[in-house]
Structures are given as C-alpha cells and as structure tokens.
Amino acid sequence: MVLSTGMVLSVGMGLTIGSCSSDPTEANPFINLIDAKDDGLPEGETTGPVEWVPDLYPEGSDGHSDGQGEESVGDLEGTEGGEENGGADGPEGDGAGGDVDAFAPDADGWGQDGGGEDGGGDPDGTGETDGGDADVTPGKCNPPCGLGELCIGGDCICTPKCLGKECGDDGCGGLCGICPMGSECLISGTCSCVPNCEAKVCGDDGCGSSCGYCLLPDVCLDGGCVCIPDCTGKTCGDDGCGGSCGPCPPLHQCDQGTCSLYCPTCPNLGGNCPQTVHGDHMYYFCTSPRRWDKAVNKCEESGTHLVTISSPDENSFVSSLTGGAQVWLGYYESWFNWHWVNDEPKGYEAWADGQPDDGDIWTIEDCAHMWPGGVWNDNECHVELFYVCEYEPFK
Numbered sequence: 170m171v172l173s174t175g176m177v178l179s180v181g182m183g184l185t186i187g188s189c190s191s192d193p194t195e196a197n198p199f200i201n202l203i204d205a206k207d208d209g210l211p212e213g214e215t216t217g218p219v220e221w222v223p224d225l226y227p228e229g230s231d232g233h234s235d236g237q238g239e240e241s242v243g244d245l246e247g248t249e250g251g252e253e254n255g256g257a258d259g260p261e262g263d264g265a266g267g268d269v270d271a272f273a274p275d276a277d278g279w280g281q282d283g284g285g286e287d288g289g290g291d292p293d294g295t296g297e298t299d300g301g302d303a304d305v306t307p308g309k310c311n312p313p314c315g316l317g318e319l320c321i322g323g324d325c326i327c328t329p330k331c332l333g334k335e336c337g338d339d340g341c342g343g344l345c346g347i348c349p350m351g352s353e354c355l356i357s358g359t360c361s362c363v364p365n366c367e368a369k370v371c372g373d374d375g376c377g378s379s380c381g382y383c384l385l386p387d388v389c390l391d392g393g394c395v396c397i398p399d400c401t402g403k404t405c406g407d408d409g410c411g412g413s414c415g416p417c418p419p420l421h422q423c424d425q426g427t428c429s430l431y432c433p434t435c436p437n438l439g440g441n442c443p444q445t446v447h448g449d450h451m452y453y454f455c456t457s458p459r460r461w462d463k464a465v466n467k468c469e470e471s472g473t474h475l476v477t478i479s480s481p482d483e484n485s486f487v488s489s490l491t492g493g494a495q496v497w498l499g500y501y502e503s504w505f506n507w508h509w510v511n512d513e514p515k516g517y518e519a520w521a522d523g524q525p526d527d528g529d530i531w532t533i534e535d536c537a538h539m540w541p542g543g544v545w546n547d548n549e550c551h552v553e554l555f556y557v558c559e560y561e562p563f564k
C-alpha cells in the first residue's frame with residue numbers, strides 16, 4: 170500500500186507539471202525517462218517491469234493499455250493474497266502478463282478463475298456471488314418439478330388441466346368450471362342436464378325430454394294431465410271433456426253444437442197455420458178467418474187448443490206473432506164468468522180499457538180476441554177472425 174500511495178502521488182505530480190499534449194510520449198518527461206531506460210523495446214512498450222514507474226493514465230481513461238497501472242494493481246492485490254480481489258484482475262493483464270508473473274505468481278491463477286469464467290469479475294470485490302451459485306438458474310427448479318408442474322421463477326407451479334373439460338377438478342385444487350343450474354358435472358368433465366320430473370306426470374323434464382304423455386282428450390298443463398273444455402263455436406253439445414257446452418231450449422235438440430227445432434209430436438196444421446215455438450209450447454198462427462167456435466174446433470182437431478194467455482210474456486209473444494192482426498183467444502164468457510178453453514185457471518188478463526163491455530143493449534159479446542197492441546176485447550162469437558192454436562207437448 171505504501172508503494173501504491175507513492176504511485177498515485179507521482180502520477181499527480183506528473184500531471185501537474187506535465188504539458189497537456191495529446192501524445193504522452195512526446196511531452197511527458199516521465200515517459201521520456203522510461204524510454205531513456207535501456208530495456209531493448211520500442212518506445213512506450215513495456216515488458217518485464219523490473220522497476221516501478223508512475224502511471225500517467227488511470228485505468229480506463231485512455232482506452233488502451235499503458236502496461237502500468239494494471240500490473241501495479243495486480244501486483245498489489247497479488248501480494249495481499251485476498252481472494253476477494255481475484256475477480257477484478259481477470260480482464261486486465263494485457264501487456265502485463267510478465268508483471269503479474271514476476272510480482273505475484275499466484276495472481277495469474279486467480280485472474281483466470283475469477284475473471285475469465287465469470288466475465289467481468291466481482292465489482293464489489295466479494296468474489297463469491299458469481300462463482301459459487303451455478304446450480305440456481307432462472308427457469309430451472311431444484312428439485313425438478315413433478316408431473317403437471319411448471320417451473321416459474323424457480324418455483325414449481327401446478328398447471329390446471331382443463332383441456333376438453335367444462336367442469337370438475339383442474340388437478341390443482343380448483344375447478345375447470347361450474348355447471349349451470351339443472352345440470353351436473355360428469356367424471357368426464359362435461360356438464361350433463363339432470364331431468365326433473367318432480368310432481369310432474371307430463372311435460373318437459375328440463376332436458377329436452379318428456380316426463381310423460383297424456384291420453385286424449387287430456388293435455389298437459391303445469392305438469393299435470395287435464396281436459397280443457399272447448400266450446401268454440403258451440404252453444405250446446407259435448408265440450409270435449411264429458412261435459413256440455415250448454416242445453417238446448419225445449420222443443421229443440423243439439424245438432425253439431427247448434428240447437429235446432431225438434432218436436433216430433435208437434436202437429437202439422439197446414440200451410441195456413443205456420444208454427445212458431447215459444448218457451449215449451451208451439452203456436453200456430455192461422456190466417457183463415459173463422460168464427461170463434463169453428464176456430465176452437467179446428468185447433469182441437471189437430472190436438473191443439475185455441476191459444477190461452479197466462480202471462481204478459483205469452484201475451485206479448487202472441488201479439489208479435491200475429492203482427493197486430495185481430496185473432497181469437499181461447500177465452501169465453503159463460504154464466505157471467507170467463508173461462509179458458511182448456512180449463513186452465515183464470516189469472517192474467519189484458520183487457521183493453523172499458524172491456525169487456527158485452528157490447529151494447531142489442532148485442533152479446535161472450536168471446537175474447539186480441540186487438541192490435543195486445544189488448545183484449547170481448548166480441549160477438551160469430552165474427553170471423555184469424556186465430557192462434559197452441560200445442561203443449563209436455564202436458
């Protein structure tokens with residue numbers, strides 16, 4: 170170290186007193202001093218440094234070797250024998266090999282081991298970091314990773330194996346995926362739909378198949394077989410489920426969903442007495458004028474009777490049936506009392522105002538007929554009028 174200090178001091182002195190010429194061989198007196206020495210070599214080239222000379226250019230400042238500083242450092246370190254300095258010597262030594270050998274035979278070995286192999290040595294001088302850890306390499310793991318593991322950053326990492334799988338274990342403690350609601354994960358790693366027919370006897374099982382089928386006429390509704398009545402376009406008849414779309418009125422029957430007149434027992438009174446049903450009775454409006462008693466006979470001949478009126482409804486119907494024409498009613502007076510021809514009880518009456526008046530003092534009015542508007546009048550029985558026969562099939 171003492172020698173080294175002297176070297177630095179000498180260099181400082183040389184720089185201080187020397188010129189600033191770019192060619193140290195021309196202007197530096199110390200160089201001249203060296204050259205003046207008879208070493209048998211060309212100028213500036215040194216070998217076999219028997220003597221120490223000041224280093225004019227610190228290492229790295231001139232980009233080329235001057236054959237001085239390096240060898241001096243190598244010498245110093247070599248003499249000290251520190252392993253930690255071995256690395257720094259590696260790249261050096263160009264043109265100084267002789268020096269190293271001469272001053273520190275051991276240093277040559279360090280320089281090759283430390284610098285040559287590790288490429289640059291240990292900048293901090295520890296000399297251990299680069300040389301002793303060759304088995305720890307990025308991308309390699311020790312001990313080697315097991316099957317299914319990847320070495321990442323020196324650690325063995327489990328790699329999930331989910332190729333071709335949508336669910337199930339990924340081999341690393343995780344899952345490859347979760348099956349959607351209503352499905353389960355098979356061992357193969359695929360999701361399989363689970364049929365659900367709970368409380369269902371028919372209908373979709375949730376997986377594209379059926380929980381069961383219904384027998385006609387039942388249809389599946391909310392998982393159960395039910396019959397839904399269908400009366401579209403029908404007013405009567407079977408509803409498709411054993412029920413009815415509705416009853417038909419009396420003297421009618423259901424024909425393909427529609428009620429039509431049906432009265433096999435109703436008499437036929439001919440073309441002058443067309444029939445019309447009302448309620449459960451059949452009425453015949455006869456337009457051949459007859460005396461009251463002839464009208465009664467005509468009706469009875471066919472199994473009917475001259476019409477009787479027992480309610481406002483029936484009265485209104487007859488009035489509308491005849492279109493306002495005057496028609497005989499089956500009502501007559503006998504012994505100061507009015508009677509219906511079929512002996513049904515007296516009840517409803519619809520006499521016009523002031524009727525029955527029995528006519529005047531010269532007439533006898535004992536037979537009732539209907540005026541336009543549905544009101545009644547007593548009249549002479551020999552008058553010829555239209556009449557209405559009535560048939561009661563269920564009496």
Ligand SMILES: [Ca+2]
Pocket residue numbers: 476477478479483559
């Ligand atoms: Ca009647």
Ligand SMILES: [Ca+2]
Pocket residue numbers: 502527533534535547
């Ligand atoms: Ca009378």
Ligand SMILES: [Ca+2]
Pocket residue numbers: 524525526527528534546547548
């Ligand atoms: Ca009268």
